[in-house]
Amino acid sequence: MNFELPEDLVGIRDITRAFAADKIAPHARKWDAEKWIPTELFKEMGKVGILGVAFPEEYGGAGLGLLGMSVVVEEIARWCGASALFIAAHTGLCSTHIRIAANDEQKKHWLPRLATGEVIGAWCLSEPHCGTDAEALTTRAEKTAKGWVLNGAKFWITNGKRADVFVVTARTKTGERGARTISAFLVEKGTPGLIIGEPEDKMGMRGSDTVPVNFENCEIPAANLCGELNNGYVDALRVLDRGRR
Template structure:
């Protein structure tokens, strides 16, 4: 597919909307949310009101009818100021709403998507467990058939938005005692259903504004119609969701890396050393140039990967490349930004330390850097074998 590096007009409008919201409603408060480990409800409602939570949902479900490229634009703008708020969107829209959009039946879509688009209902996505994250296929949460539906038992871990979720997409084993991708189904579980037990938020190093909780299911009875997608195809659908999610996480890192760069450029223009601003010294110019090059390169990779999804020909290898490069890029750029800030960069008065802490998650979640390298190498051999 031909790729244009210029965003189409409707996406520049989206970008500007998200940028304005982030600068006015998020930037002044992000440090406080990091300390308090919470995003206020009215901020989430505000993002819903201006369409940031439904960017990729079809218009008939209250969304903006845009593709994954739009998601990368929104998430980058929000992450520029607060990784935790961007992670909220990545989990709510990128994982939960996307899973429902890709796999659910019409009735389920009608029931959940319009309310997810506005933020009236918050969505969460439950794959990881205490004993398995990378090896998610080994999950032990089980769904047993009952007379009226299903009974869920098991423990999910690291669940983003779990504290405020009105609906969980839960991956559970439906072929008990077996392994394999086609032994797992996905279920829609309402947050207030008996048997759903949400634990206390983790005390994380970064992404602190976003809540991450354990969610247990104890004899949680759900009706037949809460099966989401085809029986035993839940894990296959989850992998499709993750292919897209990786691009979203890449854009989150682009936003964080850009934040670290912009703060460094500003500081290097203000701070004087030896009779001139820091940016007048070649050692700092080289750092700034390398930082800018890396942020730009990561953005192009992420947008290119998003466009392959939007064109209906998802390039999984490129999605992994984009996520790997962007997430490791933002860490490098972040440490350089701290270095340019000198002692000030080592304090919480400068937001860079928070952005760096936030970014570390992007090297771990939705497929760690080790996993992405594995997928990229495997993809390369598969590509060669095919020619």
């Protein structure tokens, strides 16, 4: 079996290694003490192609898939786990959900900007009472004449303090349980009723913002449904499955 990386991955590995040594290693300890990594770091990662490594080329990425993402996460995590966690949530969770489930218009709108770091993404599945058993979520989305109203509480949301777009799972079949009673929605930063809490104090990973995210009568347009109605939990499991291979 050949364990050598293909040439294009060696290239992005070397770029990421140099970037991490120069821009991350000297500051990682300070960022942990200060409990914040400057968002500018992630914008720079986008500019040099680190964030877009796994995105398809048609959306501005390098098309290097999961192996590409593993290579860059490994190089970044060597110096700063919190910076690596940013990529895992931004690229692996939020962007992957949009890539596998969103419609063409949503993909064209969000993916090129996520690939270059112009916008930052977060993914909201977990809730205070359910992590592994995410199907037990109680955040709900109610249909209105104009779109949807979200109410509920999400917990441990990586990048929540700095994200521009949130993929949010919510129950769309009220009073029912089961995988096909939940949908996913795109919620933009600044939407009234989207309330971002304060970061958790995590050992060794403080630079990454992990926050509670609450929805209080948060109104979003009908066009912000991400994926098929009642298929959001199935899509979320597909997202998690990719991260666990």
